[in-house]
Amino acid sequence: MEVCDVKTTTFSRTPFVFRIAQSLDRRAWIALVVAALVAFVLIPLLHLAIPADSIFHLSDYFITLGGKILCYAIVAVALDLIWGFAGILSLGHGLFFALGGYAFGMYLMRQIGRDGSYQSDLPDFMVFLGWKELPWYWYGSDSFLWSVLLVLVVPTLVAFVFGFFAFRSRINGVYFTIITQALTFAAMLLFFRNETGFGGNNGFTDFKRILGFSITSPETRVVLFALSALALMLTLVFVNYLMKSKFGRVLVAIRDAESRVMFLGYNPLWYKLSVWTLSAMLCAIAGALYVPQVGIINPSEMSAANSIEMAVWVAVGGRGTIIGPVIGAGIVNLAKSWFTMSFPQYWLFFLGTLFIVITLFLPDGLVGLWNRLRRMRGGESA
Amino acid sequence: MSDTQLTLDPEVGDGYGGPGEVFGHTLRPGELDLSHKVILYLEDITVSFDGFKALNKLSLTIDAGELRCIIGPNGAGKTTMMDVITGKTRPDSGRVFFGQTLDLTQMTEPEIANAGIGRKFQTPTIFDRLSVFENLELAMKADKRVRSTLRARIDSEQQDRIAETLDLIRLGDQAHRLAGLLSHGQKQWLEIGMLLMQEPKLLLLDEPVAGMTDDETERTAELFLSLAGRHSLVVVEHDMAFIRQLGGKVTVLHEGSVLAEGSLDMLQNDPRVIEVYLGR
């Protein structure tokens, strides 16, 4: 059944970029410009141009932590897209993040060249396993562009195939969530095996270069940081556009009453599948930006706890809001780095408590709390 | 593709043919046959849940432009019948024809909706977290595939249609309120409004006036009467005053099949009907 004869719908012929620009209001533009100045000018200057002994100097530690949190923020926005707006909780986003990281990590491993401990053309772990040549899926991994392509295509394809069968079978709610968790777990076991060809439980590490530049130089760090900031900003602009379109309203409608959506003539399968696949792709991009900044990727990125933590970021910031997940990812991860330095043994207790408190008392997260406070103040002054 | 074969003749039917008028007519799928002006034809539908037959060889014909009421005790299978028509439940056996050629048992829910069947659920089902206006916007007849919703914009003609519907369902001053905040009766009306925005040829209404005040019920009856002719309506209800006001042919469902069919007066004097339903 094709639905063609429809005279009532009009499409705007405005080019895509303009339509995206139109979707931003004044406040959003100001926020974007400020964020761009901070990320592309202020922070690079404070890191590169201010001497290390000045109190205004931003250390390597800060740049790396900041870049890492920006990547996590992309993940949080991606997860919110599927959970906050479409109402589908995934506890498998660690998988897409890790796949993006591994795909780009292959390139970083090849960039080590003969500077590894065994001075071989092959990555160290392959020499250690006695392998004589690269497995077929490593071919092309010395090319930057090919690796970027892998980052964009492989996790997206995995998500598409998984999502297609899950959504077509109408697997919903907690069942879907459990299956995503199982999928991630299975992938983790697979990547733990040395024979899989991704470095077993050590994963990839000891990177030296990226596009020929030293991966630990201040300039490289700043560029990676700025790229992460750019990726996050583009993600936010695009998600904002999606959510203001009719497409976004159909997603919210699916969350509220999926059967009603179907009886109105929308096929939820394609809506869920497209937003699910997009979400996975954003995660993969975040993973690829993350790995060169932290210098390691291993199967523990696919652990259950990791994917659960991602959901906590979204819950803390505020589900179904555009900026909430960014705030959540920022606050929880800053808290985490403080805890892991001061009392590492209490981090999981803190995380668990935080999750319970948020779920019970702040179902709309910090953004919801902020809105409620503002309304209360507005009510007093009125 | 279905548009041509389902063109309705506005002159058609107050719904009074004698019972069985169109039974026994052989439908040939794929062939356009408007000689009987039938819009919906259920043929020997059986649905069982764990051996229990919710529908038992149910056959039913609805004429184009007809306003049909369906009554029957709780558990008679009225909602299940609507589930079968709209593709939510697949029958164990039997077929459902929309017009002469579309076999609904072979189609998915969205396909059936796009073919021109709209449905109101027994409990009002609307989108709580969208505004009243947005609820109507999503329901509006349009290309409902992903790539069109990504770029759809509301034009002034559509704006007018939504405004018209808002007036009709008396929610004009609530357009930008979240639908979840409406009263029960208002939700019922919003769902009816959504149905109208779909511009369906056949409307299935499952207990549409449940929870409405007398005044609201009366207005709903007027609305349905104004729709009949241009649309075909199947209304499931318990409210006898409401059914009397609608005045069309009434079908009594009992234990998953048709017990009797005719005018309300006739049925109220039918001993079998009195026994299972009206007499209680």
Ligand SMILES: Nc1ncnc2c1ncn2[C@@H]1O[C@H](COP(=O)(O)OP(=O)(O)O)[C@@H](O)[C@H]1O
């Ligand atoms: N999904 C289901 N699973 C099991 N039994 C069902 C299901 N849906 C309906 N039934 C049973 O089928 C019978 C008909 O239900 P229904 O069509 O809802 O009746 P009505 O709408 O006429 O009150 C009832 O006995 C009900 O319990």
Ligand SMILES: [Mg+2]
């Ligand atoms: Mg019912």
